[in-house]
Amino acid sequence: MSSSLAVMTGGTGGIGCEIAALLLEQGWEVILLTRQPERAREQFSGSNGRFEAVFCDLAKPESLQSISAEILRRNKPIGLLIHCAGKIQPELTKDITSFSLDAQMTINLTSPILMTSQLLSALSSNGHIIFVNSIAGVMPLQGSAVYSATKFGLRGFARSLALEFKPGILRISSIFLAAVDTQMLQQETQDGGSVLNFVSQPLSARNVARTIVQISKGAGREVFLPKIDGIFGHACLMMPWLLRLSTPILEKIGKNGLRRFLKRKAVSKSTTAQD
Template sequence: MNPFSFRKRVTVPSFAVMTGGTGGIGREIAELLLEQGWDVLLLTRQPRKAEEQISNKNGRFEAIFCDLTELSVLQSVSIAVREKNRSIGLLIHCAGNIQPEATTEITQQSLEEQMAINLTSPILMTSQLLPALSPKGHIMFVNSIAGVMPLQGSSIYCATKFGLRGFARSLALEFSPAALRVSSIFLAAVDTRMLEQETRDGGSVLNFVNQPLSARYVARMIVQTSEGAGREIFLPRIDGIFAHACLVMPWLLRIMTPLLEKIGQIGLQRFLKQKADASLVSTKE
């Protein structure tokens, strides 16, 4: 029997630690894990909000304060997690931050925040929590297609996500698959508040070449991936194929960008209309 099967999770709950659980994807992941009997510990800047949003269901849920931009306190948070004397079966790095800006407009604050949340804190927390990982534990990095394909106007974000992929791949080489599983999930646009904010801040219209994925669908795929061997997955898969083609043939992206931007503009208008219609329906109700 698969040791990560639904039946075993209900009868013998496992312990999951996650960052970024108050956003759309993280909240959905936490709900799904709790349904399956996991005990979930969320590291977040908004523990009270998390506890209001997430119901306990079959597993136990706890949220503790953790500001990933305050790197000096990460070790104390990690110590607090280890002092719970629970073997971590699943460590999910879900927190993310993107601040679209031209390279000539990069500020130190923007650089430090994106680096800390997207790259530095996952590296440090992984290192600090590795001793608490259970045998065959699974570390999952929620990455982005921007970690494989350059994104004009979001150079820092791309740099952090490319770096996160490199760290995850290197980490996987340090352990046998039987001792530690490492996965990275590379996402295209997901219909969350983060995408809405990115759009308002002038984010790339390439986000809307395809219809944004739902947070629930993404969460299900992440939880499903956690049950198997460590690997890289791309959602949607076609975006991963195109991104890798652009890495091999850098000229391809430059040639395709004008067409993709036109398609993206159409998708963006459709997305905004859907949001406006949904808001109107909500107001009437």
């Protein structure tokens, strides 16, 4: 590693928390930008000073600007920059409000673009920028059009950014995830999120984090988890009729998957309560 400093957002969420823990285990110094610094400090209280939680509201560009300036003043090369924060508000297009539009656009697209731009000069030689994206960035998500639009946009930004640098100068990766078993997924489900999240059972946050940390050690690339979702998503882009034709079948499978997921959660909660 040319630098052992990692800067990341979304570290108090299910995936981000696991990523931060793995990086600390591997000897990285981690700066976590979060709206809940006290919670983050409690989560990583045993990190022996290699962890720092800094308050930053990604919904406010001025907050991000000041934090980026502070990181630059430290004059320490950044080896790893991970954009893990995300927000989804399921709603039909007729119900979109300026509030939900701004919130999703700012967290999912504006903040990673601005943060990358502001910290780009601090990236070490052959540093790695990782965008934690979503399958919704390659496959339109009915009922979450704004979220899908932000994730399509994030893919476009990452790909364009990669073209600005020769191989070996800066590595750019995008990780496109299907549903992951996190609090965000549970909240999305309660808010009426797509049953397509449960066509296959949600991924483990810990396993996703391990994959992302492993990817950070290699060349920049696009990775789809699971791989079959990426294949199907690209097929739907080339043949738009495929998604419309298959949606009724996928929704039926997803409803059954959701029932299994909720049943498993109920059993797990009951077992935990008994212990």
